[in-house]
Amino acid sequence: MRVERAINASVSVRDLSLNFGAVQVLQALNLDIAEGEFVVLLGPSGCGKSTLLNCIAGLLDITDGRIFIKGRNVTWEEPKDRGIGMVFQSYALYPQMSVEKNLSFGLRVARLPKDEIAQRIARAAEILQIEQLLQRKPAALSGGQRQRVAIGRALVRDVDVFLFDEPLSNLDAKLRSELRVEIKLLHRRLQNTMIYVTHDQIEAMTLADRIAVMRGGVIQQFDAPQAIYNRPVNRFVAGFLGSPAMNFLEGQVEKDGPYLRFAADGLSVPLSTYAFADGAPPAPGAAALGIRPEHVSLNSGDGWPFSAQAVVEVVEPMGSDTLVWLKLAGQKFSVRMSSERAPQAGDQVTIGFDPMRASLFDAAGDRL
């Protein structure tokens, strides 16, 4: 048994690289996913998340590296031999086959006994509540039903790992949130390892045990959703997660007696409560301070470690709450607050926040 063999991992990717000609799509990528874990690969389009999933599935030939599933090196194996099931964005149901035939196609190809096939289909249909649809053709199904059948196709294969490639992107918002819950329930029931690709941060936050945020073929951060949200490792992750997006103020870190402070165009944010990434305060220099709109309070009295005056430029009511746009230190800045207390455009307001909740990034974009 080799050293690389990850015993506890359900899926491990080791130094995976993929080039299309001169373009490096994935660069020496490593990923370990535990048994039964729900991992979401999240990133903007073109970040390589779907490519990585296709590599794990064996649908793309990799340039370098190794892939293990259940401790077995599957790098050169055919997709069907990897113990995976896959659900696609376009459902990819075979249009000329009934739902039942769609579900059983892989099993028939593998020449499983008839009663075994029937048994597995019955179980999948029961779990997904599509028993009454079995004789229909895909064209006669709604989008939500189609996606259930697509999940069923992975289910009947009785596999170790489920791969989802943006499975909900073709559905409308309402169906999407319904199916999101169902996928979560399915995971709780089956306890399989699931790898789920999406560009939708809400799906990622709600479904994942851990999220791998990707960009340019590199995993930026791989951690629990809350950890990624609260302590993003770099400015890209900070900006990608959260809607409305995190505020960034450009300035620099300066010495302030025994402590450090963040200064930008007349503002001075004390950093005595800020937890620096390395545990030790960094050297002074250019930096950006990020703070999420919901972590800023507006006209809520004193007592904030940092507060400042600003003028309201635009007010955007969003129903449950309101987004207030200000100009702070000459830069755009938003505050999210309850609609009842929202100011009017042109009002002079006081904002305040705790630097403890902020994120500081150095000039290269890495967390300080």
Place this chain on the structure above:
Amino acid sequence: MVVRRVNARQHIDERSPMSESQTRPPSRLLRNLNAKIASIPMILTAVVVFAGGTAWTVLYSFTNSKLLPRLNFVGLDQYTRLWAAPRWLVSIENLLIYGVLSLIFSLVVGFVLAALLDQKIRFENTFRTIFLYPFALSFIVTGLVWQWLLNPEHGIQSVVRGLGWTSFSFDPLYNSEIVIYGILIAALWQGTGLVMCLMLAGLRGIDEDIWKAARVDGIPMWRTYLFIVIPMMRPVFVTTLVIIASGIVKVYDLVVAQTSGGPGIASEVPAKYVYDYMFFAQNLGQGFAASTMMLLSVVIVIVPWAYLEFGRRRRA
């Protein structure tokens, strides 16, 4: 359920014993083997027939092969003889006249018909069916019908004379000065439907909003066609041009059926020259040289087009 999953895994392991010990990737040649086997006919056709056959013909065009191909090189002899042959010169002249006129007429007629059909008219399908049906016919059929229609004793000429215009003369197939125009009429009858179809598809591909904008701006219809729509259809025109052009070079059956090259040699074309020298005159070298010239003429048409079309696409 957990138990079953483990079983499934064992099952997989049994089938593929190469889990950890696998050190070499599967051979490059054997990967995707079925696709390679399935492509053998395509590869043979491309390499042996198309590339190989063309190279072979070009090579043997420099020999003095007569009844059988022999590798007895005589340099450019065959080409000198070719360009000195009156029949070849007539063929080339005919091809030029026929080619230029059929390009112009089929583009103009095809576009006008397509534009008329695009006016949201009634019976559009009927008209389209009528304009296109000749395209389904063989050149032999087309040639024979028009041979009959242009027959001076019974055809159009005699009908018009019968109406009282006794000096009327229209006998292109029996007049070596204008015989090529007689062939052109038949070719246009058969081919314009195709051009119309391509143009109509191009017109239908143009954004409806262009027409709305032009109408709101008060631009007359003919101006919209001339200055907006036709420039937008450039790719369609280019494709159509290439299709017509590659058809022109191949013209053979029509001439054989309509005039057999006559009267005399007045309606000879290069394709017929090649055939006659290869299979009747038993002068293979001359046939090869003539066919190489045909290839050259296609290259002259195709290469600039391919350069423009694909060169631009690459830069974009």
Place this chain on the structure above:
Amino acid sequence: MNIATKSPTIAADADGDTGPRGPKPKRTLSRRNIIVYGTLLVAAIYYLLPLYVMIVTSLKGMPEIRLGNIFSPPLEITFEPWIKAWSSACTGLNCDGLSRGFWNSVRITVPSVVLSIAIASVNGYALANWRFKGSEFFFTILIVGAFIPYQVMLYPIVIILREIGLYGSLSGLVIVHSIFGMPILTLLFRNYFTSMPEELFKAARVDGAGFWGIYLRIMLPMSLPIFVVAVIIQITGIWNDFLFGVVYTRPETYPMTVQLNNIVNSVQGVKEYNVNMAATLITGLVPLIVYFVSGKLFVRGIAAGAVKG
């Protein structure tokens, strides 16, 4: 402000019930309509006339043809020319009419259509879904080959067929048709399979189906329309072929077009125009039927051919 000053006039107009109201009147005989339909009608006559003359001539007796004009309808309808064209018109030595050529053409067309489509659809499928190193290169040669004049490749193919002992046989001609149909059909199928969702192919691979399994069980059932288009292209193309028929077969296996040309353009004997036109019509009948039955699909085949550029 503007509205305020204008509203009285609007009101007056409305009260007085004057000015245009309701649908704009249309004139069916507008100048534009006369030009459009007039041109189309003249063009339609030009396209229909030959067909009309063919039919009319083929139904007349020879005396009537010699006296009357070619456009006048037959005074006395006779099917004699049709029967003669089919069963006893002469080409050179034998006088058994077009029927021999018809059956030859059937024997050529059916296997050629099947073989060429089988090869090209598999090629297109491999090119769309199973690319391998060099596959695009061979495909490019194939497409370039579509523009090479046939005359350049005529003789090399004679040699190849002679080497494998098929020169002059119907099987040889079937191979020739499969070869020359390959570029356009391969392109047709490649484009069609490429346009099908890639995820479907991936799903089938995850399900464990291989090259032939995916082709036969997933792709084939999904692509019937394109197969019909291919069949239309091939039937008309192969049936109408003259050059390959005359080069690669012997007189007893000549396809219909070659035989037709020999009948009509034979220099011996008196020209029987009615028989000639009947023979011409019979030869054109098969592609015409295909054309009228297939309708929109024929047009689609043409559009597919246009992509070749």
